[in-house]
Amino acid sequence: MANNSYKNPSMKQLDILKTENEIERSHYPILLQAQKAWENIEHFRQKRKRNRDYTYGKQWNDLIKLPDGRVVSEDQYIREQGKVPLKNNLIRQMVKAVLGQFRNNQTQPVCIARDRQEQSLGELMSTAVQYAYQHNRLQELDSRTLEEFLISGICFQKIGYGHRRGKTDVWVDEINPNRIFFNAMEDNRHWDCTLIGELHDMSIAEVISRFSFGSRTIQLRNIYSEADNETIRHNFENLTAKAIDRLDFFIPANQDMCRVIEIWKLESREVLNCHDFRSGEYYHIPVTGAEDINKENRKRVHEARTSGQPEETAQLIETEWSIMQTWRYRFFSPLGDLLDEGETPYWHGEHPYVFKLYPLIDGEVHAFVEDVIDQQRYINRLITMIDFIMGSSAKGVLLFPEDQIPDGMTIEDIADEWTKYNGIILFRPRPGSPMPQQIAVNATQVGAYEMLSLQMRLFEDISGVHGAIQGKAAQSGTPASLYAQQIQYSSTNLLDLFESFKTFREDRDIKIMKTIQQFYSDNRYLNLAGNNYGKEISTYTPEEVRNTEFDLSIAETLSTPALRMASNEFLMELFRSGKISLEMLLQNGAFPFADKLLQAIHQSQAESTQQNTANLDDRFILVETETESQADSVFEL
Numbered sequence: 001m002a003n004n005s006y007k008n009p010s011m012k013q014l015d016i017l018k019t020e021n022e023i024e025r026s027h028y029p030i031l032l033q034a035q036k037a038w039e040n041i042e043h044f045r046q047k048r049k050r051n052r053d054y055t056y057g058k059q060w061n062d063l064i065k066l067p068d069g070r071v072v073s074e075d076q077y078i079r080e081q082g083k084v085p086l087k088n089n090l091i092r093q094m095v096k097a098v099l100g101q102f103r104n105n106q107t108q109p110v111c112i113a114r115d116r117q118e119q120s121l122g123e124l125m126s127t128a129v130q131y132a133y134q135h136n137r138l139q140e141l142d143s144r145t146l147e148e149f150l151i152s153g154i155c156f157q158k159i160g161y162g163h164r165r166g167k168t169d170v171w172v173d174e175i176n177p178n179r180i181f182f183n184a185m186e187d188n189r190h191w192d193c194t195l196i197g198e199l200h201d202m203s204i205a206e207v208i209s210r211f212s213f214g215s216r217t218i219q220l221r222n223i224y225s226e227a228d229n230e231t232i233r234h235n236f237e238n239l240t241a242k243a244i245d246r247l248d249f250f251i252p253a254n255q256d257m258c259r260v261i262e263i264w265k266l267e268s269r270e271v272l273n274c275h276d277f278r279s280g281e282y283y284h285i286p287v288t289g290a291e292d293i294n295k296e297n298r299k300r301v302h303e304a305r306t307s308g309q310p311e312e313t314a315q316l317i318e319t320e321w322s323i324m325q326t327w328r329y330r331f332f333s334p335l336g337d338l339l340d341e342g343e344t345p346y347w348h349g350e351h352p353y354v355f356k357l358y359p360l361i362d363g364e365v366h367a368f369v370e371d372v373i374d375q376q377r378y379i380n381r382l383i384t385m386i387d388f389i390m391g392s393s394a395k396g397v398l399l400f401p402e403d404q405i406p407d408g409m410t411i412e413d414i415a416d417e418w419t420k421y422n423g424i425i426l427f428r429p430r431p432g433s434p435m436p437q438q439i440a441v442n443a444t445q446v447g448a449y450e451m452l453s454l455q456m457r458l459f460e461d462i463s464g465v466h467g468a469i470q471g472k473a474a475q476s477g478t479p480a481s482l483y484a485q486q487i488q489y490s491s492t493n494l495l496d497l498f499e500s501f502k503t504f505r506e507d508r509d510i511k512i513m514k515t516i517q518q519f520y521s522d523n524r525y526l527n528l529a530g531n532n533y534g535k536e537i538s539t540y541t542p543e544e545v546r547n548t549e550f551d552l553s554i555a556e557t558l559s560t561p562a563l564r565m566a567s568n569e570f571l572m573e574l575f576r577s578g579k580i581s582l583e584m585l586l587q588n589g590a591f592p593f594a595d596k597l598l599q600a601i602h603q604s605q606a607e608s609t610q611q612n613t614a615n616l617d618d619r620f621i622l623v624e625t626e627t628e629s630q631a632d633s634v635f636e637l
Helices: 011-040 042-055 074-080 090-104 116-136 138-152 204-211 217-223 287-306 369-392 411-419 448-463 480-493 495-519 522-537 542-546 561-576 582-588 594-636
Strands: 063-065 071-073 107-113 154-164 167-174 180-182 195-202 258-276 281-286 317-332 338-343 353-357 359-361 395-399 437-440 550-556
Touching (some): 011 317, 090 138, 090 369, 107 495, 116 167, 116 542, 138 154, 154 495, 167 495, 204 258, 353 495, 369 448, 495 550
Antiparallel strands (some): 180 195, 195 258, 258 317, 317 338, 395 437
């Protein structure tokens, strides 16, 4: 149970809290600005929800208004008409085909030093970034992020550094778009972003661990007193999107959680750009530090005068007034309490988020899934109509004249006998009376199948994901060259989408690289490099790595079958021509048995070296014995 002192602070503590809250009132406009930004993209969240529902099979949830004034879903309306709302989910298959193309072409980050003499540092940085890929499982995370990108047209990730899962390292998290807010932007590079933030739902223990500085625990427990009540009923809505769909800016979906609002804002402030001629250092300080600079300059002039040098020779600090833009972070409670604030702690000088809005023409976002929703709706409508027509048409109806009913039989007996595979109905036909006949109406001649086939073709044409790229079997007689060309054309249709997502990944990897440069130590680099670069980088320091400028690009990895085959063939040609040794072939090639064979070679070489050393020792002992014998013979003579 919570301590009662947390619920009943003393009067002195209440006065302190009141004073702090009055000071924090100056931050209210920033919180209200963030709330406005979150509310302004409500239309996007609704559109994303619709795209998500269509992708995962909920394709009859659109609301319609009936003539009687009722507003019901299409699913409910169709069921009220006595029909079954059928669907044929082509969107999901289209999304899986695009994800399959992405996973089939695995890539990895490559860092290249601008100074080619420091390329060993570039290889070291590539190893460090690839390690971040591995322990964050970014190949899997990027696949899910791409799926979000296809459904909603935007994707967000967050890069930070801290202790998690038993180690302190660089961490990458995917952020749900429903929790994100940002200012209006028109630059498709997103360089005009000035406000961005996120809605967090934390436990009270996590809030205290994150924001309890000194004696603030009492204040935090009073702010989140409702979430700190152990008698509250927990809400366990698992495997459902209800909680994320009903998010509110101030109120968490679960009552036992604490809402924390994280806001990053680009702000301007007055600074003094300083140039210290003694150390050659450039830096900036707040304008309030001008007196400290003047005091230091007077001290240097005095030192020059006392040493007998002219005052003009004193190496002073020159200053220049300017306006500087910096990113500042703030964490708020729903009541407006400022939990934490400060300038960005990251070396790259920006916020920790990386995002992509696609295509952002005139500030609008349009998802890949959005383009084919109309075709999906019409396909569902057609198959529902065909099912209704087939269900209501005559299928094997028997017309039996009343005057032809045999004596001793009822119409039920005739029906039973008619449905038997070996049934016999014995009757005496009357002249002029029609014979019994069975009617089966062909319900296919209504044009529905042709329209359905047309919509299926339009679906592929609009999405650009044709049957070849989905792995469908080609029709008989289709040349292999034509099938390969169809795959190439489908890949071309998706090229813009993949390149935009690649830009997002490059921006993300650059922030990972800069975060690594900021926080990694020399031992950390050596542990990551292992034996491959350990000897080359043992003389480097983290400062040298930080001061090296890298270009980062995303290139194909050897996990791609085509690239692995070409690389192995090239290495084999070099080995056959004697340009490289067997060890070099195994170290640089992508062979499944390379590590085991290398270990066997090294073990054999060690045994051979040990045997040679033993033989040399035996020969040295033999030569020494013969020399001693010759010396004894000479002595006797």
